[in-house]
Amino acid sequence: MTAPAQPAPAAVRSSLAGRSLPAWAPWTIVGVAIAVGLLAGVSTGLNVALGIVLGVLVALVAVPAVSTVVEGGRRARDRLATLLVTLAFALALLPLLSVLITVVDNGTARFDATFLTDDMRGVVGEGGGALHAIVGTLEITAAATLISVPIGVLCAVYLVEYGGGRWLARAITLLVDVMTGVPSIVAGLFAYALFSIFFGPGIRFGIGGAVALSVLMIPVVIRSVEEMLKLVPNELREAAYALGVPKWLTVVRVVLRTAAAGIATGVTIAISRVIGETAPLLIIAGATTRTNYDIFDGRMETLPIFTYQSLMNPGARPEFGVDRAWAAALTLIIIVMLLNLVARLISRFFSLPSGR
Amino acid sequence: MTKPATAPSGPPSGDAPPGDAEPGGSPAQPQSSPHAVPVARSARRFGDLLFSGAATLAGLSIVVTLAAVFLFLIGQGFPAFTADAEDLPGEQNFAAYVAPLLFGTVWAAVIALVVAAPLAIGIALFISHYAPRRLAQGLGYLVDLLAAVPSVVYGAWGIVFLAPHAVPVYRWLERYFGWLPFFDGPTSATGRTMLTAGLVLAVMILPIMTAINREVFLQTPRLLEEAAMALGATRWETIRMTVLPFGRSGIISAGMLGLGRALGETLAVAMVLSATDVITVNVISSTNPATIAANIALDFPDSSGLAVDALIASGLVLFALTFVVNYIARVIVARRREFSGANA
């Protein structure tokens, strides 16, 4: 490898060291390339982002090139793959960061006490708040949870504990999977079509929104509970059976109890998924400017709808409407992130030691 | 109550049915004493019957709900299929009404899939095989957070941030790649184009695709990977020899699921896309086809009568489309899933 003319190559070849780049080398190349790109972007007054992009592209060429020369083609391809894979991950974080920054940046202007305690009745320009939307979101989501969790948990119990590979269980598993893919707008249309039969066309009320959200939420609950129930070792079920415990008590007291933390986590995640749903509520819950506490009567505003309406039709003094829209988006994001955090905490502090 | 306090050491002495403490519990308690009938018939099953019945009902409710979705949409949307052209929005028959919408729906979803699929594979590999093990879970959680952002927020972000920032890139694409029909221009000044909608959709479907890919990559048998590494394969060669072939069906079904999501996504597209009723593959101009879901969201609040029926009928078309896509995806997944509970 080093000096083919020498008689020594045998010794060289038998060494395991070989020639390779030190571990820091590729990442240094990447860092330098990006830094140069950044500098070039700043100094020439061109786009900074463009500079970074160019830097990354340079690194994607330079690292494999250097590696090919020093270590050979196989290692070079390995290094290129590592770079690409890492880049993919970095790219995924960009929109997340960008979304969060945009929302926080625009949302803080109107995220104040008034915003949380006022509704929009009679508000034309400045002021106003999202109380009506917060109330609607909480009530509709709570109702959807009340509908979805019992059905979802029981259905998961059926699939794992009673279905036992029967055709009905297999069919339901497949349908649940398909149901997770039902577009949210279709769920809204379904609720509308269902309730307009009883209440006539043009029906809008909160509970309809809850039904629509349940269609979206039930499969998510089933899926996560099912996963959790499957994680409960069969040995525990058998231990209970062998003690002469009837099956239903085994399921309630042993299986569900063992999986409780996981189920709570799954339900929380499911809530966080539907709380931001907009499309079905647009269709069946409608929109309003006053605070409506009665889920069974009259239109109900929700945070996503409020965001959507305020942004798309900001009103006579658009700047205030747009500010309110972003504040509502911020509220929504905070709620969703809190729910996710709660889910993480539940699973961290209440899950069982996974020692087995 | 009858408990063997008499037996000083050692276990049970026999005359104490463990259950007697609760008299009303169950009528046919087994008697443990040697002479009684030991394994008596029991009404215990009542609890079992009730509980398994409730569980089965819950399972059936899934079937009923899905069937109801189909039936109600057909029932309410039916008038639109047969209505005269002049009664429908746009004064054209239903097929002509839905065609550009269907095209827009598929087109936006395909763009999203083309962008998201390689990224999702890369991210999943990063988390499953590249990131330090201790970080992997947290990184996975970060990607999952993308799924937690409500679609209306993505829509707002698309309008305010992504679209304006994309305009220079679109100009550049038009100048150098304008010979491709996709970048034929003229570039939209607002950036609210098909490509922007596709990019937003790509971000939105990344988490689910990544999650599935990650799961199948992690399922690669350790022995296979070790066998490859023992042959002197580099990490990338190991992945290409074992992880990717092993996970192929998972990758395909992740793609189908992502496609299904993208087809049905509503608000983000409704907000980002400035749409008219055309069919074009140009992804950077200001004339774009709408998608079914976005069209429903935009028109439904102000529609009545037959227009509502037409919207519901288009929703039925969307439902059928996503149903088929998801069904295919799930059949692929189901073929490789095994029941993890039984250890028999």
Add this chain to the structure above:
Amino acid sequence: MSKRIEVSGLDIYYGKFKAVEGVDMIIESRTITALIGPSGCGKSTFLRSLNRMHEVIPGGRVTGKVVMDGEDLYGADVDPVNVRRQIGMVFQRPNPFPTMSIYDNVIAGVKLNGRRRMKRSELDDLVEQSLRGANLWEEVKDRLHRPGSSLSGGQQQRLCIARAIAVRPAVLLMDEPCSALDPISTLAIEDLMQELKAEFTIVIVTHNMQQAARVSDRTGFFNIAGTGQPGKLIEMDDTSVIFGNPKVKATEDYVSGRFG
């Protein structure tokens, strides 16, 4: 309270597959019966059929008779739940309930069945007796409310035995109870079995022939003709006979290690 079991003409199936065929066996009261044989010969399956745990597996079913003190366990109106209260089981790997403390694990069988009205002191007594019965009391009496999973493997297995005897079964089935344990824990369990014999009828499946020879009074040898064939009870006799002077050549080959 220990009981005699008579098995006659027992066939055991997984779906259509016949796993065990034509077993006739008498298990005497207050004895330890060991079941030995090569892997896959159906001895564990047979053991599980004795307290109807076999049918927990989808497709699992049985024909023939298992009679305990005059009553067929597979009779038409017999509730398997009640059978299992009479015939307890200890599994291959210790499986304490992870959500429960040591204390709660012991009384799990009593409590899970919905009988919470036992007085605290009665429960305390029951826990102490059962743990003493499993030779575990001295080791855990100061930490009864720690999780069961905090114990060592051998202690966990004895906890499972305590849990099984707390419901006062007549018979105790043990499915390779020591296979996951170290030699010292194994000895502790073997000693325990000798003590439990005074109260219970014990049936143990084991792969360890020394263990079978050490602990059991009677030994049954199962064998299988080939893959896909059902397992059969080849020979059953006093342990000294099986290990000293078996009647069947296959048994002799197996116990003397010339098998296969």
